[in-house]
Amino acid sequence: NGESPKIFIGQRGFFDTYLDWSELFKIHGSIEDSSSIVINSKDYDLYDKNSILISAKILSSMIDSPIFFFGYSLTDRNVRKLLSDFSSQLPKEDTRKTANRITIVEYKQDINEIMEEIINDQSLECNFTYIRTDNFKKIFSELCKIDEGLTPAEVRKYQGTIKKLVLASGQKGSLDSVLLSPSELENISDQIDQDKPIILALGNKKYLYVFPDLVSYIKDYLYEERNIMPGIALEFIAKENPNTRTPFSRYIKENEWLDLDISEDCKQKITKKIVLLGNLDRTINSVPKSCKHIYSSLEDIFKTTYSLGTKINLVTYNIQRMPIENLKDYVLGEAFQKFEEATREKQSNLKSVLRRLFFAYDLLQNGNLN
Numbered sequence: 001n002g003e004s005p006k007i008f009i010g011q012r013g014f015f016d017t018y019l020d021w022s023e024l025f026k027i028h029g030s031i032e033d034s035s036s037i038v039i040n041s042k043d044y045d046l047y048d049k050n051s052i053l054i055s056a057k058i059l060s061s062m063i064d065s066p067i068f069f070f071g072y073s074l075t076d077r078n079v080r081k082l083l084s085d086f087s088s089q090l091p092k093e094d095t096r097k098t099a100n101r102i103t104i105v106e107y108k109q110d111i112n113e114i115m116e117e118i119i120n121d122q123s124l125e126c127n128f129t130y131i132r133t134d135n136f137k138k139i140f141s142e143l144c145k146i147d148e149g150l151t152p153a154e155v156r157k158y159q160g161t162i163k164k165l166v167l168a169s170g171q172k173g174s175l176d177s178v179l180l181s182p183s184e185l186e187n188i189s190d191q192i193d194q195d196k197p198i199i200l201a202l203g204n205k206k207y208l209y210v211f212p213d214l215v216s217y218i219k220d221y222l223y224e225e226r227n228i229m230p231g232i233a234l235e236f237i238a239k240e241n242p243n244t245r246t247p248f249s250r251y252i253k254e255n256e257w258l259d260l261d262i263s264e265d266c267k268q269k270i271t272k273k274i275v276l277l278g279n280l281d282r283t284i285n286s287v288p289k290s291c292k293h294i295y296s297s298l299e300d301i302f303k304t305t306y307s308l309g310t311k312i313n314l315v316t317y318n319i320q321r322m323p324i325e326n327l328k329d330y331v332l333g334e335a336f337q338k339f340e341e342a343t344r345e346k347q348s349n350l351k352s353v354l355r356r357l358f359f360a361y362d363l364l365q366n367g368n369l370n
Contacts, residue, residue, distance in 0.1 A: 010036045025058060027078065038078075047078065059086055068143075069104045070136065079104070080124060087126035102128035109134050212236060214246070215343050218358060221247050222332060231260040238262075238269040242276055245283065245355050247362030252369055278369025283360045284320070287313040296321045298330055308338070312353045316360045324364075331361050 006023045009030045028047075029036030038047050058067070059082065072079045083102065099118045108115070115132040133139070212220065212228055217236055220228050228236075230251045237248045251257060252274070258267060277283065291313035295301045301314045312335070319327065335354060342350040363369075 009033055027058070044077070055082060055085065058082060066101050066103065068139075069102075071107055072104060073106050074104065074119075074121075074130070083121075083126045083128065084124050087124055099127045099129045102126070103131060104128055105131045105133065105136070105139060107134055107136070108132040111135075114138065215340055217246070218339060218355075219336065221250070221362075222336060222358065230255050230257070231262045234260065234262050234270055235266050237273065238266040242269065242272050245277060245359035247358050248273075249278070249362045249366040249369055253366050274369045277359070278363075280320075280360060280363040280368055283356060283363060284317055286356065287317045292317055294318065294321070298322060298326055309350055309353045312350075312357055316353070316357045319357075319360050319364055327361065327364075331358065 007026065008023065009026045009032065026036075028038040031037070038044060069079055074080075086102075111133050112135050113133065114135065117130050118127060119130045120127050131139070212232070217228065217233065220226070221233075233248065233251050234257065237246055240246060248270075252270075257270070262270075291310055293314060295314055295318045298315065301311050301318070304311065304314075306314070315322070315327075315330070335357060339351065339354045339358075341347075342354065
C-alpha cells in the first residue's frame with residue numbers, strides 16, 4: 001500500500017504518538033542496534049527484567065488485531081510467555097477463530113511453499129496457526145494486500161465526537177461538506193464547542209456521502225468526477241420539480257437503480273421524471289419556437305446577434321447536428337462557466353436554458369430513458 005509499518009526495537013518509542021497502518025515489534029532487537037539483540041542467557045535475563053512494557057503493548061495490540069511472530073520457534077520462551085498470558089484471558093472460542101488471531105512463522109530452509117497447520121498447544125491452552133517456510137517474501141506480499149480498515153479502538157475513539165458533530169450542526173441546519181484529516185479530527189471536538197461551521201465526510205472521497213448543491217452536482221456529473229454516490233445523486237434529483245431538467249441519465253443506465261439504497265418516494269419521483277423528460281426529442285422540442293432554426297455548427301450560432309440565452313437554445317435545438325467533440329468542448333468549457341456565473345448572480349433564465357442544454361447533452365451521450 002506504499003506505506004511502511006511503525007517499527008519498535010525493544011522498548012524504544014512505545015510512548016510515541018503515531019497513526020501508522022501496522023506495527024512491527026523487534027522484541028529480540030535489531031542489527032541496527034547491536035546492544036538490543038537478545039541472543040544469550042544474559043540477554044534473556046535482562047529481557048525478562050524489562051519485558052513488562054513490551055508484553056503489555058503486544059498483548060494490548062492482540063486484542064484488536066491479528067499478530068504474526070516471524071522467525072521464532074515454538075520453543076522460544078518469550079513467545080510462549082506472551083501466548084500463555086494472552087490465552088489465559090481469552091474466552092473459550094472456536095479453534096479456527098482463535099487460530100486466526102495468532103500466527104507463528106518459523107523459518108525452515110528449502111521449504112519454498114507455505115506449510116500451514118492449526119496447532120492446539122495443551123500446555124499453553126492456546127490455538128494458533130503455525131507456518132513453516134523459507135519464503136517470507138510471499139507472506140509479506142499477501143499481508144500487503146490486506147485492507148484492514150478501522151480497528152474497533154479507532155471507531156470508539158471518534159464515535160462520540162462524530163455523533164456530537166452531526167447532532168450539533170444538524171440541529172442548526174449548518175451541515176456542509178468538508179473532508180477532515182486525522183490531525184483535524186484530533187481537534188474537532190474543540191471546534192464544535194467554538195461553534196465553527198464544520199462537518200465531516202467519512203470514507204474515500206470517491207464515495208463521499210454529502211448532499212450536493214446544484215453547481216457541485218452539475219460539475220461532478222458533466223466532468224464524470226464520480227465523487228457523489230448514485231443513491232445520493234438520485235435523491236437530489238428527486239427533490240426537484242418533476243419538470244426540472246437536471247442530467248441524471250447515466251445513473252439510470254449504469255446502475256440497477258431501483259435496487260439502490262433510496263427511498264420509495266425517490267423511486268416514484270425518478271420514475272415520473274423518466275416518463276416526462278427521458279426522451280431527447282422531447283427536450284429538443286421544448287425550446288421556444290423562436291429558437292427552432294437549423295444550424296450545423298457552434299461557430300455559425302455564435303456569429304449571430306441573438307441574445308446569449310437564444311444562442312444556447314439554438315445549440316440545444318441543433319444538438320444532434322453538431323460535431324460531438326466541439327459540443328463537448330463547449331459544454332465542459334464555456335457553458336459550464338456561464339452556468340456557475342448565472343448561479344452566482346441569480347440569473348434564473350440563463351440557468352434554465354443551460355440546464356436544458358446539459359440535459360440534452362446527457363441524453364445524447366447516454367441514450368434515452370424511455
